[in-house]
Amino acid sequence: MSWGNLVRLLALGVLGVFLAYPEAFAGFFSLFTKNNQPAIYNQGNLLDITLNHLLIVGAATLAATLIAVGLAIIVTRPFGAEFLPVSRSLANAGQTFPPVAVLALAVPVLGFGTAPTLVALFLYGLLPIFENTLTGLTNLPPAVTDAARGMGMTGWQRLVKVELPLALPVILAGVRLSTVISLATATIGSTVAARTLGEVIIAGLLSGNTAFVLQGGLVVGVLAVLIYDGLAALERRLTGRMGRLPS
């Protein structure tokens, strides 16, 4: 096992133990408290909050993936080519909106809680996946797509059997980017009462308790690094299988 993987495994282990038995780390985190503040977040179960955070990010990213990949497929087909510029600017617009603004606009419609956060994360996740899927589907090796046509595959068969599998590593890179952005952005969702790790950070900021801020921030950070590396490893395996150099 390489050093990198050893460190990742260790980080995963420490994260797991911390979420299951946070009190075991009370000694360490009490270094960052003053005036007998509680060292470990005490307004909810950290494991529950973390799982909920992951669930929101997972749901938003899944929806963004389905929509973005679907859109990219449509605009790369002959019948959808004229929608390419429109869809591109739409996805771009989604990215330029600050997530806080999306939250603020969504709350009056959707109320407080998880829903506006999901919408913000979904809109934020679209662009990287859409752009990468477009790149993947339009930069296929010409000899391979020509062969697929010349063998007598129909448009649908070419898409499912050749184009998507070949574009998969690039699409995955988009999903990876989107997931990591969402993991971080989801913390802001706690300002509108979504149950994410942001709530731990905000509680720490409000009460001036650095230990809380650290706990929320570290869990999000470690999760982001681990998920990023995991998806990157999956991409490398896929590209390696096809004999292309991992980018």
Next chain:
Amino acid sequence: MIEIDEITRRYDGEDVVDRVSLTIQPRSICVIVGTSGSGKTTLMRMINKLVEPSSGQIRIDGEDIAGIPAYELRRRIGYVIQGHGLFPHRTVGQNVATVPKLLGWEKRRTEERVDELLQLFQLDPAQFRNRLPHELSGGQQQRVGVARALAAKPNILLMDEPFGALDPVIRAKAQEDLLAIQRRFGTTIVLVTHDMEEAIHLGDTIAVMDGGKLLQSAAPAEIIRNPATPFVAELIGTSERPFRLLSLGRVADHLEPGHAEGEAIDAAASLRDAFAELLWSGRSALPVRRDGEIVGQVTLAALSRLAARPQ
């Protein structure tokens, strides 16, 4: 039989293929030769509808292909391209099985056909079936590409510069393999190349294209002896003419009685090889061997006559 009738393809007002008519006999190899931009590839790609003609008609065994759905037509026609175009995410076996699978062949029949073809191309099925394309050498990839094109037993095989990416040694071997397979299955082959040497070696008919027009279509010997235009002559290469002409004949067909000294040459060798051997060894005649026996001789004088410009 493939009948190309007054076919034209226009891109942005420019005729890339300009009213070309060409008949390709069944069970023969027709090589389309031309420089890049001559329209040779476009002409070939209209046969399996990868390019739609602007006007004109192509008939296969009398049937106008305009009435056949493109994907159906393509499944009936083998297609080999330069740089093989193998699917990088699929194994060698899955690549070869592409068209049988599209046609809905039974699994066992497909598997048997895949193994049969791999064997035919000297790729041990047990060893190669489950490998991925990038794990093969260039020559092996090219053979898998041809095997894939032949998988569903097409009557017609289209080849677009199939040997362009191979080094000379492997290229010569691939050409011999192709000739052997064509003789075995009687496939009609349309091959596009820019290499006149390859065209003369492989073609029963050579069609020379330039600027979208078909300049000449004839047997190799005819093209060499009577090039229709200066361009065709240039493509053959003036200094190469006698040797190209010799390369078309076999020693066996020009045997003379008599006895010559020194190392013998095989009766199946080309006259050009015999000529080269004569010059190199400084002899005026070579003994000819067939099945291990000396059956006569081939002389420098006879070859010189054969290589001369027809009167």
